[in-house]
Amino acid sequence: MNSHRIAVIPGDGIGPEVIAQGIKVLNHIAALDGKLQFEFTYYPWGCEFYSKHGRMMDDDGLDQLSQHEAIYLGAVGYPGVPDHISLWELLLKIRKGFDQYVNLRPITLLEGAPCSLKEVTREGIDMLVIRENSEGEYAGAGDWLFKGKPEEVVLQTGVFSRMGTERIIRYSYETARRLGRSLTSISKANALNYSMVFWDQVFEEVGREYPDVPTSSYLVDAASMFFVREPERFEVVVTSNLFGDILTDLGAALVGGLGLAAGANINPERKYPSMFEPIHGSAPDIAGRGIANPLAAVWSASQLLDFLGYEHHGRSVLKAIETVMTDGKVFTPDMGGRASTEQVGNAVVEALHALQPIHSPWKG
Amino acid sequence: MNSHRIAVIPGDGIGPEVIAQGIKVLNHIAALDGKLQFEFTYYPWGCEFYSKHGRMMDDDGLDQLSQHEAIYLGAVGYPGVPDHISLWELLLKIRKGFDQYVNLRPITLLEGAPCSLKEVTREGIDMLVIRENSEGEYAGAGDWLFKGKPEEVVLQTGVFSRMGTERIIRYSYETARRLGRSLTSISKANALNYSMVFWDQVFEEVGREYPDVPTSSYLVDAASMFFVREPERFEVVVTSNLFGDILTDLGAALVGGLGLAAGANINPERKYPSMFEPIHGSAPDIAGRGIANPLAAVWSASQLLDFLGYEHHGRSVLKAIETVMTDGKVFTPDMGGRASTEQVGNAVVEALHALQPIHSPWKG
Numbered sequence: 001m002n003s004h005r006i007a008v009i010p011g012d013g014i015g016p017e018v019i020a021q022g023i024k025v026l027n028h029i030a031a032l033d034g035k036l037q038f039e040f041t042y043y044p045w046g047c048e049f050y051s052k053h054g055r056m057m058d059d060d061g062l063d064q065l066s067q068h069e070a071i072y073l074g075a076v077g078y079p080g081v082p083d084h085i086s087l088w089e090l091l092l093k094i095r096k097g098f099d100q101y102v103n104l105r106p107i108t109l110l111e112g113a114p115c116s117l118k119e120v121t122r123e124g125i126d127m128l129v130i131r132e133n134s135e136g137e138y139a140g141a142g143d144w145l146f147k148g149k150p151e152e153v154v155l156q157t158g159v160f161s162r163m164g165t166e167r168i169i170r171y172s173y174e175t176a177r178r179l180g181r182s183l184t185s186i187s188k189a190n191a192l193n194y195s196m197v198f199w200d201q202v203f204e205e206v207g208r209e210y211p212d213v214p215t216s217s218y219l220v221d222a223a224s225m226f227f228v229r230e231p232e233r234f235e236v237v238v239t240s241n242l243f244g245d246i247l248t249d250l251g252a253a254l255v256g257g258l259g260l261a262a263g264a265n266i267n268p269e270r271k272y273p274s275m276f277e278p279i280h281g282s283a284p285d286i287a288g289r290g291i292a293n294p295l296a297a298v299w300s301a302s303q304l305l306d307f308l309g310y311e312h313h314g315r316s317v318l319k320a321i322e323t324v325m326t327d328g329k330v331f332t333p334d335m336g337g338r339a340s341t342e343q344v345g346n347a348v349v350e351a352l353h354a355l356q357p358i359h360s361p362w363k364g
Numbered sequence: 365m366n367s368h369r370i371a372v373i374p375g376d377g378i379g380p381e382v383i384a385q386g387i388k389v390l391n392h393i394a395a396l397d398g399k400l401q402f403e404f405t406y407y408p409w410g411c412e413f414y415s416k417h418g419r420m421m422d423d424d425g426l427d428q429l430s431q432h433e434a435i436y437l438g439a440v441g442y443p444g445v446p447d448h449i450s451l452w453e454l455l456l457k458i459r460k461g462f463d464q465y466v467n468l469r470p471i472t473l474l475e476g477a478p479c480s481l482k483e484v485t486r487e488g489i490d491m492l493v494i495r496e497n498s499e500g501e502y503a504g505a506g507d508w509l510f511k512g513k514p515e516e517v518v519l520q521t522g523v524f525s526r527m528g529t530e531r532i533i534r535y536s537y538e539t540a541r542r543l544g545r546s547l548t549s550i551s552k553a554n555a556l557n558y559s560m561v562f563w564d565q566v567f568e569e570v571g572r573e574y575p576d577v578p579t580s581s582y583l584v585d586a587a588s589m590f591f592v593r594e595p596e597r598f599e600v601v602v603t604s605n606l607f608g609d610i611l612t613d614l615g616a617a618l619v620g621g622l623g624l625a626a627g628a629n630i631n632p633e634r635k636y637p638s639m640f641e642p643i644h645g646s647a648p649d650i651a652g653r654g655i656a657n658p659l660a661a662v663w664s665a666s667q668l669l670d671f672l673g674y675e676h677h678g679r680s681v682l683k684a685i686e687t688v689m690t691d692g693k694v695f696t697p698d699m700g701g702r703a704s705t706e707q708v709g710n711a712v713v714e715a716l717h718a719l720q721p722i723h724s725p726w727k728g
């Protein structure tokens with residue numbers, strides 16, 4: 001029996017609702033596999049916890065989480081708790097504390113997913129965006145001077161270290177090579193005259209070690225245009241923390257919306273647990289109504305399976321999502337349907353059972 | 365006779381080709397008006413000038429330009445001349461030197477323009493993005509420490525001054541009020557914990573003076589999603605230099621591409637000349653072939669007319685562009701046609717002559 005310890009943080013708003021479906025899917029995968037099991041430990045952290053205890057997680061929260069291979073997170077944030085608490089003391093604390101410097105966001109138009117674009121073939125959108133996830137624009141460095149005076153000035157400093165920049169770019173070249181895909185770097189050296197000049201330089205330097213990987217570079221403004229007009233240009237994409245944040249939400253908008261967008265926060269060295277989350281928020285406006293789309297959470301579960309080495313199961317889950325969207329047409333309201341969160345989750349499970357397990361070419 | 369002195373910088377690549385059409389349109393407008401004339405002075409600055417003289421413009425270039433009411437610019441940049449020269453010593457030098465702190469970019473789906481989105485009505489995309497154009501992320505401030513050492517670190521500092529932030533936000537409220545539209549601020553305070561917290565604060569403070577203007581705020585990542593999925597949410601938009609850069613290219617992609625995207629760099633106090641430019645680049649790959657799309661340059665000319673107080677002429681030019689795209693279907697290759705730059709320009713002129721002049725409700 002292969003057993004995996006997973007920390008589950010359902011979080012706020014719709015978080016618990018969508019995570020429940022993801023857990024159900026993971027348990028069914030385990031049952032179908034027969035030799036796989038998950039030990040889930042639940043952590044009730046988030047904004048409700050904060051309102052009771054004055055903190056977003058236990059003081060030794062990171063210690064507790066570090067006992068696990070991975071973290072499965074729903075959503076964090078609730079009206080009334082300011083972002084600098086809800087995010088910086090939970091989501092961003094985990095990303096940074098566990099050196100999850102790789103943020104993996106697949107932008108793939110699944111079969112049956114509603115595409116916003118007029119003239120794109122399904123094959124046309126299939127990229128993996130690798131976002132730097134630990135420093136850069138989100139380093140949190142800055143200053144606020146002469147507050148309230150006419151000369152008041154606020155500084156926000158992006159911090160791009162050699163180590164941080166090199167490791168994300170190296171990871172991306174490795175990934176592109178492994179997948180046999182091209183690698184595109186997205187930056188903005190013509191205006192960000194320190195950070196992005198450096199980024200481009202590192203991209204080129206590291207690239208010399210990967211002469212077999214075809215590369216290209218785009219300015220972030222041009223890239224945002226080509227995401228819409230010619231998304232087929234992009235395969236594996238590497239970019240900074242902020243640009244990745246913007247471009248992956250844009251990408252998500254193209255391939256079905258946030259209801260279908262998953263993100264993995266990876267510590268590639270596996271020194272610390274990695275974290276898997278739908279990239280949508282806690283959506284307080286629809287929380288508790290049982291209508292949140294669980295597919296992003298289910299897709300995250302598929303990324304978790306990949307990460308644990310079960311790529312064939314990861315692919316089955318994606319295939320099941322596609323079945324639900326094509327044959328079943330079981331959609332929550334955000335995707336134009338009337339199904340409940342639970343019904344969509346159940347449909348995924350049914351599709352999984354109906355599927356011939358797809359065996360990975362790599363794993364046999 | 366109302367005479368206006370305009371400096372023309374055709375610039376590099378396709379710049380001169382598209383500017384020629386814009387000038388033609390302006391001259392026809394003047395002829396149709398009868399009481400209006402333009403004095404164009406040409407400045408041969410740009411990368412070719414640089415290759416001969418070692419500088420992008422004359423040393424007293426800004427002085428020379430300051431003799432004019434406005435600048436009409438084609439495009440800057442050519443392979444071989446690094447960006448920090450071609451842009452920082454011409455385009456950005458003018459924007460900054462003339463305190464053109466307002467960058468006005470209409471994102472409007474004109475009639476006949478090819479829209480990339482599936483389910484959007486023409487009325488659905490009609491926004492005016494106001495981009496901060498003088499400081500912020502593009503301040504050029506930063507440092508590069510421990511070069512070549514393992515501890516190497518590169519800093520890029522966004523600079524948001526009270527004065528700079530307040531004036532762009534105030535300008536935007538004024539504009540929204542004048543147009544009777546809502547105002548949306550786009551920022552990212554949950555991650556950029558100094559600059560964008562400040563931005564949001566100023567947006568709220570200044571807003572207290574404009575209780576009649578409906579407002580909303582978006583995170584930049586969410587905004588990039590809603591630009592695609594529900595662009596009708598946005599009317600007047602104010603955002604930072606970098607976010608404006610990214611979002612307006614994204615917006616341009618939705619409403620016909622860069623071939624149709626204009627930008628005005630405004631010094632509202634009219635202490636210095638304002639500058640009007642298509643936002644596309646010099647496109648060296650198609651330069652000299654007479655196939656560049658002049659419509660963005662023509663749209664910029666329409667913005668120039670607005671700025672000079674001839675909004676009715678500005679609207680006629682837009683109407684003429686629409687006629688060319690609907691009745692005429694005269695398109696350059698980027699928009700799927702076979703027309704030349706010149707043919708499109710001529711079609712605009714013909715449409716102008718055919719039009720009943722549209723009189724502005726404001727100007728009678």
Ligand SMILES: CC(C)[C@H](C(=O)O)[C@@H](O)C(=O)O
Nearest residue numbers: 087091092245279554555585
């Ligand atoms: C919640 C926020 C800080 C976060 C980010 O910007 O990284 C989110 O938008 C994301 O993309 O995961």
Ligand SMILES: CC(C)[C@H](C(=O)O)[C@@H](O)C(=O)O
Nearest residue numbers: 190191221451455456609643
């Ligand atoms: C050329 C470049 C510096 C410029 C910018 O980023 O401002 C351009 O992209 C624009 O949007 O006008």
